[in-house]
Amino acid sequence: MDEQPRLMHSHTGVGMAGHPGLPQHMQEGTGGTDGDGRKQDIGDILQQIMTITDQSLDEAQARKHALNCHRMKPALFNVLCEIKEKTVLSIRGAQEEEPPDPQLMRLDNMLLAEGVSGPEKGGGSAAAAAAAAASGGAGPDNSAEHSDYRAKLTQIRQIYHTELEKYEQACNEFTTHVMNLLREQSRTRPISPKEIERMVNIIHRKFSSIQMQLKQSTCEAVMILRSRFLDARRKRRNFNKQATEILNEYFYSHLSNPYPSEEAKEELAKKCAITVAQVSNWFGNKRIRYKKNIGKFQEEANMYAARTAVNAANASSHGSQANSPSTPNSAGTCLSPDNAPL
DNA sequence: GTGCATGATTATTT
């Protein structure tokens, strides 16, 4: 209460650091022959100064109260409000309506499509699958990759939601605070509800621009994730052994015309759990590579030819019993035994 | 790290 030294001397350096209210300091600072009298004076002044603020505050408060209670106050206040509203509206009546930001809508759509902003787990995995399909159809069998992708996506989603919630909370807090402040002030200066609303709008706009940044970086993260994990070219996976065997079996048993029809491709795709496009790729690659170096593939060709022959023999000798339990990989090889190995 | 295998992509041909 009594130590407010910076008010009395330009002795700031020392005064701030120590206890300037102490006698020694006073004596030093003032040269101090009749220190006691001086000290008394200063003490009085200090006391006065200190009480001034309190008094004036009280006084102001009282005056405010008096004004508030004045009988003309409501009428005057209304007039002021009216005038202000008119001028304010005339100044910025035009820019009231804000069209939905197309950029923001784009981001929202993308986040929804990727399953980041959508519903919980279910939507996420569905969106992941959709994303996989959209990216050219990476095989649905590489589950390790997929779970990895999903985990990362979930991580992104969590971060996104946490941040969004944080922003929202901050926005609400800030808005409430400002509104309270304005409402409080509206008792002493003309603030129309419209003005408050406008202020709230401004705040929301500011916060939504922050949100947009969040959305943007989330989108970027998802895009990077997708290109890293689902771009089939970058992350090529070999087909599993069974799929390769099915494809090879077909290839070598149709060596004279290794061009599966669209239906055959579809069936092969289903059996191998890959897409038709992948089947086409495989046959395209296989044909060209086989042709380029038949010798290299001779062994493989013989093997599959023998296997097909055995299967054909089994099929014919056992009549309708096409499926032999000892060869699970021969599912549906009895298409047509027109193999013509070179 | 290197080299080959392999799935995907791209440009060209049919």
Added chain:
DNA sequence: AAATAATCATGCAC
């Protein structure tokens, strides 16, 4: 539009 040929980029064994 499909097939081919060349090429890319990764997977994988060594």
